[in-house]
Structures are given as structure tokens and as C-alpha cells.
Amino acid sequence: MSAPLPAAEYYASLPRVIAGAGAVFYDATGRVLLVQPTYRDDTWEIPGGGMEEGEYPQETARREIAEK
Template sequence: MTYEPPKQTIGVAAFVTNEKGEVLLLRTHWRSDTWEMPGGCVEVGEPLDEAVCREFFEETGVTIRPIGITGVYFNQTKATVSVVFKAEYVSGEIKIQPEEILEARYISIDEENIGHYITRPQQRSRTLDAMKAKNFVPYETWEMKPNYQLKTRLDERRRHNDE
């Protein structure tokens, strides 16, 4: 029997609100029927918190700071693990890449109207989880060599970054 390494994808997305409590959502060309949180695929060896910042910026032009993880989800059909962060706005104005993104804007959503904007059930549950999150799952990035070194920690009490 030959060992086959897993062929799974890791995705990240971020829940970000403005000062009015509106959520930054977007629509893509390939999922134009729904709005969703900005995000995308993690590159090999890329820390999750860096990936969500990169993907969010690439899709919206907005710089964010992750606060914590609100949920971890698995799509069995596509073997994709998705990690949703709650993040704070840092800087930038919405500027999209039209070849990938149809539209991005802040939208006022709540449990009553979310289905009008987010039509796919897995995206809706992830967004609702992020909206309701009072606590976050701790997240750490470690550099293993030469000596174990904590690079980033996100948790309830603090954000630690040794970079």
C-alpha cells in the first residue's frame, strides 16, 4: 500500500464591519447569485492570518487586522477546510479587480434579511456565526526551526505578534 498525501484545500474569509455595523460583502463572477465574505485559498506554507489579509486586500483593496476565528467549516465534496476570521478595518477604500469580482460593498444585514443577500446556505451559516460570535477560537502561527518560535497568536485577551 502506497501512502498518498492528502489533497485538501484550505480557504479563509473575514467578517469585517464599518462604523455603522454594515458588513463588507462581495459577489464574484462564478457565484454571482450570492453575496459572501471576501476571502480565498491559502498558499502552501502561508500562515492563515496572513492569507486572510492578503486575500481580503486582493479582492477589496481594504487592509484588515484579524481579531480571532469565529468558525471552521468543511466542504466534503471539494475537500476544503474553510476558516472564518473576525477582523478589524485598518485602511483603504473598496477597489475591486473586475476580472474576478463583480461588486463589493458594505451591506446592512441581520437574521431577517440575510437570505436576500446571501443565498447559499453554507455562506449564510458562516456569516451568521461570525455576526453572533462573542468568543474566538485561539489561533497561533509557529516557526519550528531552529527553535520553536511563536510568530502570531490571536485569542480572547490579546493579539500577540512577534514579527
């Protein structure tokens, strides 16, 4: 395994634009589905996440929902 990059080099390697996609699900009574992210325990969000290079928003939403 290689050594981690220095902070400045790591941040320079990140994409310049970060996009995400999500989906809103609701039931017959109008309640909205929220999920608690695995990386935080102080908030709830709609299912979704970051887009991968070349993905369309619909593909991102489907992938992220399947991962939840």
C-alpha cells in the first residue's frame, strides 16, 4: 500500500465540481422517506449521493438507493 498524499496534493487531485443526485419517495399518506447517513448520526436525508464520472443523475439515484 502506498503512503497517503500530502494534503495539498490530495486536495488538488479532487474533482473541481462535485455533483449529487437523490430521490424523493413518499407513501399514500404523503410521508417522505428519509435515511440516516452512515457517516453521521445527527441528521436525516433523502436517499442519494455523489455522482460518479460519466453517470447521469437517474443512474446515480438508482445506484445510491441500491447501496442504502
